[in-house]
Amino acid sequence: MKSLKKKRRIQVIALAFVALGVSTVLIGYAMRDGINFFRSPSEVAEAPPGPMEVFKLGGLVVEGSLVRGDGDVLEFAVTDGAATIPVFYDGSESVPDLFSEGQGTIATGRYQDGRFVASQLLAKHDETYMPREVQQALEDAGHPGATDGAPITN
Structure with a gap:
């Protein structure tokens, strides 16, 4: 028993x-x-992800790269000072008011045909705020103005 x-x-x-x-x-x-994992432009350039992998790309919007299309459609480039990735934003959500050239951004989307196709954009909140991931990626890439808000041109 x-x-x-x-x-x-x-x-x-x-x-x-x-x-x-x-x-x-x-x-x-x-x-x-x-x-969704965060990646810097340098990481994407070194090891491009598959076209179906959704991730977050963060960096600074390159001065002079912003081209506005119909509605909220945008084309611009994001850099961390070491590499630059072209971005196409499909306008599926409104563009944040604070989104502009030389400012930090984090975009969510996929890397397809040599460019990042974003479905969501986040912008920094004010002149002094920088998303932690973006600031770290800029510092890792050796950008001298990563913490002082200096504009990046590439």
Whole structure:
């Protein structure tokens, strides 16, 4: 009788571990599309991601690169001082009021055919704010004006 109870207890524990493992895998699978990794222009230039991978690209909008199309459609370039990536914004959401050349931005989208196709744009809040990821990428790229707000031309 004791042997039967012990066997049953082991089966229940084993089943609990299997259920825990399966649920962990399912949660990870469900979250994979919700996680967008940040990349600097240098990282994208060194190792271009696949065309279906959604990620965040951050840097400074290059002076003189901003071209406005119909509605909220934009074309511009983002740099970290070491590399520059052309960006096409499809205008699916309104362009932030503070979005301009020489300012920090983080765009969410995909890298396709040598350019970043953005579906969302974020702009820095004021003259002194720089998103942490963008500031770190600029400093890593060796940009001398990364923290003092100096405009970047590329």
